[in-house]
Amino acid sequence: MQEFAGKTAVITGAGSGFGREFARIGASLGMNLVLADVQADALEATAQELRAAGANVLAHKVDVSKADQVQAMADDAFKTFGAVHLLFNNAGVATGGLAWEQSLADWEWVMGVNLMGVVHGIHSFVPRMLKQGDRCHIVNTASVAGLLSAQTMAVYNASKHGVVTISEALFHDLRVTNANIGVTVLCPAFVPTGIHQSERNRPADLHNATEPTESMKAAQAASDKAVTSGKISAAQVAQMTFDAIRENRFYLVTHPKILKSVELRMQDILLQRNPSDPFSYKKDVTFSVSQG
Numbered sequence: 663m664q665e666f667a668g669k670t671a672v673i674t675g676a677g678s679g680f681g682r683e684f685a686r687i688g689a690s691l692g693m694n695l696v697l698a699d700v701q702a703d704a705l706e707a708t709a710q711e712l713r714a715a716g717a718n719v720l721a722h723k724v725d726v727s728k729a730d731q732v733q734a735m736a737d738d739a740f741k742t743f744g745a746v747h748l749l750f751n752n753a754g755v756a757t758g759g760l761a762w763e764q765s766l767a768d769w770e771w772v773m774g775v776n777l778m779g780v781v782h783g784i785h786s787f788v789p790r791m792l793k794q795g796d797r798c799h800i801v802n803t804a805s806v807a808g809l810l811s812a813q814t815m816a817v818y819n820a821s822k823h824g825v826v827t828i829s830e831a832l833f834h835d836l837r838v839t840n841a842n843i844g845v846t847v848l849c850p851a852f853v854p855t856g857i858h859q860s861e862r863n864r865p866a867d868l869h870n871a872t873e874p875t876e877s878m879k880a881a882q883a884a885s886d887k888a889v890t891s892g893k894i895s896a897a898q899v900a901q902m903t904f905d906a907i908r909e910n911r912f913y914l915v916t917h918p919k920i921l922k923s924v925e926l927r928m929q930d931i932l933l934q935r936n937p938s939d940p941f942s943y944k945k946d947v948t949f950s951v952s953q954g
């Protein structure tokens with residue numbers, strides 16, 4: 663996709679982090695914006711900022727884990743702007759802890775937002791994008807957690823591995839049907855955003871009934887440190903993403919040093935060797951957890 667002015671972008675998770683930066687770039691390129699987020703005040707702040715900058719903005723309070731809410735937003739987007747050209751399935755949340763200590767509520771919440779959110783976006787937008795026939799592009803935000811399997815992140819890893827494989831299959835499905843839609847799977851490492859404070863948007867019915875375990879606290883502390891000390895900004899990640907859209911590039915790994923760990927994992931699989939520590943190259947990230 664090369665032309666952006668006058669085209670329409672839909673962005674989930676637009677109230678903060680990467681989503682807000684995608685929206686800012688979209689506005690600067692003259693795009694119409696459909697902004698979605700579950701956090702109403704953050705959504706409204708982004709919408710107000712970009713309306714003041716001159717963009718046409720449709721803001722929808724949407725929980726992407728709910729198919730009917732994503733469908734209603736899609737209906738409104740097509741009704742308001744006539745077409746959708748760029749879809750960012752980006753909203754996401756994170757939890758951590760030993761695999762057997764993470765609750766079923768953790769699984770339901772994270773898989774609902776990170777995995778089913780992407781599924782709902784594809785389901786509600788792609789058929790109508792195909793009918794349009796003009797050039798479109800879909801960006802699914804996964805993570806390096808979709809290419810690796812770090813300790814204390816089973817739930818988040820599963821959701822993001824799911825996003826990577828859905829994106830790869832979507833790429834092939836669009837290819838074999840000669841569709842005019844490109845796909846990018848965005849796989850960042852740690853970037854300073856609100857992702858380590860995801861609990862702020864956890865629905866009441868999916869709160870954990872018990873206090874966090876030691877492993878959950880350790881995972882939260884490690885995530886606080888790693889996310890806040892990330893060296894690449896959300897704005898830089900968004901710029902790299904628009905570059906990938908222009909180049910029709912599928913894989914976008916924003917922190918290429920991590921590819922060493924991806925290669926190690928691939929070698930483990932090819933050699934049928936037991937899994938290596940994915941963070942062995944990065945001594946400042948420690949996820950050691952003592953069992954209390």
Ligand SMILES: NC(=O)c1ccc[n+]([C@@H]2O[C@H](COP(=O)([O-])OP(=O)(O)OC[C@H]3O[C@@H](n4cnc5c(N)ncnc54)[C@H](O)[C@@H]3O)[C@@H](O)[C@H]2O)c1
Pocket residue numbers: 674675676677678679680681698699700701704724725726727752753754755756775776803804805806849850851852853854855856857858860863889892
């Ligand atoms: N920041 C990182 O280090 C990092 C690394 C890899 C991948 N990611 C991924 O990037 C994406 C964006 O996250 P971010 O880092 O910008 O974090 P962020 O918390 O700043 O932004 C995420 C946005 O998603 C919204 N959201 C949460 N639950 C939602 C729901 N059910 N429906 C709709 N919106 C919802 C939040 O309100 C927030 O505005 C996520 O998918 C995340 O998993 C982040």
